[in-house]
Amino acid sequence: MSGRVLVGVKRVIDYAVKIRVKPDNTGVVTDGVKHSMNPFCEIAVEEAVKLKEKKLVKEVVAVSCGPQQSQETIRTALAMGADRGIHVEVSGNDYETLGPLQVSKIMAALAKKEDAQIIILGKQAIDDDCNQTGQMTAALLDWPQGTFASEVTLDGDKIKVVREIDGGLETIKINTPAVLTADLRLNTPRYATLPNIMKAKKKKIANVKPADLGVNLTSKLEVLRVEDPPQRQAGMKVETVEDLVGKLKESGKV
Amino acid sequence: MNAYVMLGVFQTSQKLRTSLRLLSRAGLPPVDLQVQLLLRGRSPLSATFSRKLHLGPDGPASSPAAAPRRLPFSRVTVEDLTFFRKTLPGRAITDPDLVQSSNEDWLKSVRGSSEVLLRPQTTQEVSQILSYCHSRNLAVNPQGGNTGLVGGSVPVYDEIILSTSLMNSILSFDKISGILTCQAGCVLENLSLYLEERDYIMPLDLGAKGSCQIGGNVATNAGGLRLLRYGSLHGTVLGLEVVLADGQVLDCLSTLRKDNTGYDLKQLFIGSEGTLGVITAVSILCPRKPKSVNVVFLGCETFDQLLKTFQLCKGMLGEILSAFEFLDSECMRLLNTHLKLANPISDCPFYIVIETSGSDSDHDSQKLHNFLEEAMTSLLVTDGTVATEESKIKTLWSMRERVTEALTHDGFTYKYDISLPVERIYQLVTDMRQHLGKRARSVVGYGHVGDGNLHLNVTSPAKDPALLASIEPFIYEWTAKFQGSISAEHGLGLKKRNYIYYSKSRPAVAVMGKMKTLLDPKGILNPYKTLPDDLK
Numbered sequence: 001m002s003g004r005v006l007v008g009v010k011r012v013i014d015y016a017v018k019i020r021v022k023p024d025n026t027g028v029v030t031d032g033v034k035h036s037m038n039p040f041c042e043i044a045v046e047e048a049v050k051l052k053e054k055k056l057v058k059e060v061v062a063v064s065c066g067p068q069q070s071q072e073t074i075r076t077a078l079a080m081g082a083d084r085g086i087h088v089e090v091s092g093n094d095y096e097t098l099g100p101l102q103v104s105k106i107m108a109a110l111a112k113k114e115d116a117q118i119i120i121l122g123k124q125a126i127d128d129d130c131n132q133t134g135q136m137t138a139a140l141l142d143w144p145q146g147t148f149a150s151e152v153t154l155d156g157d158k159i160k161v162v163r164e165i166d167g168g169l170e171t172i173k174i175n176t177p178a179v180l181t182a183d184l185r186l187n188t189p190r191y192a193t194l195p196n197i198m199k200a201k202k203k204k205i206a207n208v209k210p211a212d213l214g215v216n217l218t219s220k221l222e223v224l225r226v227e228d229p230p231q232r233q234a235g236m237k238v239e240t241v242e243d244l245v246g247k248l249k250e251s252g253k254v
Numbered sequence: 255m256n257a258y259v260m261l262g263v264f265q266t267s268q269k270l271r272t273s274l275r276l277l278s279r280a281g282l283p284p285v286d287l288q289v290q291l292l293l294r295g296r297s298p299l300s301a302t303f304s305r306k307l308h309l310g311p312d313g314p315a316s317s318p319a320a321a322p323r324r325l326p327f328s329r330v331t332v333e334d335l336t337f338f339r340k341t342l343p344g345r346a347i348t349d350p351d352l353v354q355s356s357n358e359d360w361l362k363s364v365r366g367s368s369e370v371l372l373r374p375q376t377t378q379e380v381s382q383i384l385s386y387c388h389s390r391n392l393a394v395n396p397q398g399g400n401t402g403l404v405g406g407s408v409p410v411y412d413e414i415i416l417s418t419s420l421m422n423s424i425l426s427f428d429k430i431s432g433i434l435t436c437q438a439g440c441v442l443e444n445l446s447l448y449l450e451e452r453d454y455i456m457p458l459d460l461g462a463k464g465s466c467q468i469g470g471n472v473a474t475n476a477g478g479l480r481l482l483r484y485g486s487l488h489g490t491v492l493g494l495e496v497v498l499a500d501g502q503v504l505d506c507l508s509t510l511r512k513d514n515t516g517y518d519l520k521q522l523f524i525g526s527e528g529t530l531g532v533i534t535a536v537s538i539l540c541p542r543k544p545k546s547v548n549v550v551f552l553g554c555e556t557f558d559q560l561l562k563t564f565q566l567c568k569g570m571l572g573e574i575l576s577a578f579e580f581l582d583s584e585c586m587r588l589l590n591t592h593l594k595l596a597n598p599i600s601d602c603p604f605y606i607v608i609e610t611s612g613s614d615s616d617h618d619s620q621k622l623h624n625f626l627e628e629a630m631t632s633l634l635v636t637d638g639t640v641a642t643e644e645s646k647i648k649t650l651w652s653m654r655e656r657v658t659e660a661l662t663h664d665g666f667t668y669k670y671d672i673s674l675p676v677e678r679i680y681q682l683v684t685d686m687r688q689h690l691g692k693r694a695r696s697v698v699g700y701g702h703v704g705d706g707n708l709h710l711n712v713t714s715p716a717k718d719p720a721l722l723a724s725i726e727p728f729i730y731e732w733t734a735k736f737q738g739s740i741s742a743e744h745g746l747g748l749k750k751r752n753y754i755y756y757s758k759s760r761p762a763v764a765v766m767g768k769m770k771t772l773l774d775p776k777g778i779l780n781p782y783k784t785l786p787d788d789l790k
Contacts, residue, residue, distance in 0.1 A: 014644040016645040191598040197640055
């Protein structure tokens with residue numbers, strides 16, 4: 001067993017930023033807007049680093065698909081404790097149409113190339129909320145998947161995963177190699193400490209093109225329109241109960 | 255009961271409450287509840303009788319922070335209320351439940367007994383109110399966000415509360431010069447949000463931003479977290495519109511960066527704590543929103559290393575440095591315990607929050623990286639973490655901004671805001687800890703170390719006059735010994751007015767008195783505050 005963990009980290013608009021729709025309604029404004037690592041990806045990195053600290057895995061490799069700036073996201077993962085990074089260069093129109101299917105093809109190809117034992121991803125990205133990449137990657141590799149993980153325990157060549165599902169918690173045991181996706185309560189990501197931030201500057205980030213991995217990035221999806229959700233209407237104050245009943249009747253609600 | 259008897263009860267109840275309030279200041283438990291029971295359905299006579307029972311011949315022995323006797327201002331009459339209701343329809347509030355929260359300060363440490371809360375919307379209305387109150391000799395307490403920490407924002411007795419809360423319009427913003435003009439009641443955070451959308455920021459920032467209003471900020475010359483970079487309000491405020499005690503509107507609302515034509519009157523009102531005039535509009539110079547903000551949280555073993563880190567920081571990050579704050583391990587303990595905020599790094603005796611703001615993230619990261627490497631290799635800093643993302647920046651800042659909140663959960667808090675030569679700052683904290691020993695629950699130090707400003711706080715399980723007597727005047731004498739300021743940014747308000755002589759000479763204070771008499775001869779604006787009692 002290689003003992004290698006592949007962690008996918010996505011560069012997204014920071015969750016504290018107010019999102020603006022482009023005037024032409026083709027997307028959201030990203031220029032000059034603060035970006036950061038997807039919070040669920042942070043949890044994924046933290047879990048991988050924890051496994052390494054427990055000596056259950058040997059190497060953590062952080063992967064990001066995107067333009068030049070994705071390297072910053074990989075650096076953050078390195079500062080948290082990942083050993084090296086792989087930047088899969090995708091830019092321009094390819095980046096606009098990059099979605100879970102393309103990313104999962106890339107992750108599957110990398111998993112084979114790097115002889116990964118476990119792939120950990122965030123359960124979903126906060127920009128598209130797709131919640132598909134982990135599942136698609138597992139399907140492409142024909143690997144078992146432990147999604148919405150809130151607890152992960154390595155047990156020999158098996159993994160015990162406690163999953164958060166609608167009805168409560170479900171515990172499953174899957175074989176390795178496997179794909180896991182991290183849910184909110186899996187762990188609390190550490191702050192990157194100064195010594196690690198310094199060390200991260202010296203860690204390697206390899207540059208790879210999707211074509212090198214034999215991946216075709218064409219998307220079958222087309223975004224037609226992006227809109228703001230409807231504005232919330234202001235409430236109304238009334239003086240008496242009679243007024244309230246009157247207004248309810250007027251608006252046809254009663 | 256006829257109108258006269260009712261008035262009698264009204265007035266006597268005022269006297270009862272105020273005399274009991276004086277007693278509470280001396281350390282006796284409040285007896286408001288007993289007053290209510292006494293007054294309900296009783297004649298004025300029995301109320302007066304009770305008053306004699308509770309009040310001694312000369313009143314209570316006063317601590318310098320205690321309220322002085324009520325000055326002979328007029329009391330609010332039915333006619334007065336009629337005028338207010340006509341001038342401010344629907345905005346002259348006398349419902350006790352609504353007035354109550356404006357009678358008490360944020361710390362819940364002082365409470366007045368005002369029965370009238372006025373909420374004007376325009377400068378004209380403020381002028382009409384003040385003109386009337388001036389002619390009637392009615393005392394007025396201007397109030398903004400009521401977040402002040404020295405009891406300056408709430409009435410001491412029955413002063414009419416003049417709230418600027420409804421004066422919250424932004425009047426204009428010049429995108430090229432960055433000059434913002436707005437009414438005094440605009441909440442600081444709202445102004446920040448407005449500006450951020452236009453690629454600017456306010457030149458000041460404080461923990462109270464969600465509630466404090468710009469008029470109050472200017473009236474108290476608020477400092478805050480960005481003073482290190484953008485300077486004080488004395489520099490960033492370009493103009494003010496002020497209504498004077500007699501109702502005259504003084505329009506100094508210039509939007510010029512440079513204007514040397516005569517005495518700069520606005521400087522008088524900045525920091526005057528509502529005692530020289532009521533600020534109704536502000537024009538302020540705003541800086542551009544920085545493209546790149548980094549926040550660093552560092553841990554140091556000793557205060558000496560902290561100061562060396564500060565020097566290193568100024569040398570290597572000087573032009574992009576926008577904040578340099580510190581907190582001690584006791585603060586961290588309170589944050590962990592009361593607010594469940596986890597320490598981002600390992601436990602250290604001292605913590606620093608450094609913020610850089612610049613126009614180029616690559617340049618700034620490089621400068622920051624060099625600084626951090628140097629700080630670590632020379633062992634000035636034992637641990638730390640860096641944040642570039644908005645969400646992480648907010649979390650790291652909350653470690654510093656929420657100390658005040660954490661303290662309120664630790665018990666009754668005695669707050670001190672001292673300016674000292676930077677090398678001496680922490681010595682005051684250690685000396686205070688030694689001096690108080692086990693009598694205090696916590697003694698913490700934190701603040702704008704980059705500005706030489708310490709926030710020293712002491713907590714005890716409950717209000718403890720004996721503890722207070724140990725803290726004061728020890729702390730003020732200590733400060734005076736090193737020519738420090740006994741109130742760096744919080745102002746004097748009610749609580750610190752009599753300590754002014756620790757930091758200002760008698761001749762200086764005498765001139766202040768003359769200015770007050772000039773601008774407010776009847777003394778109706780925010781009486782009992784800011785200037786010491788012995789001036790009257």
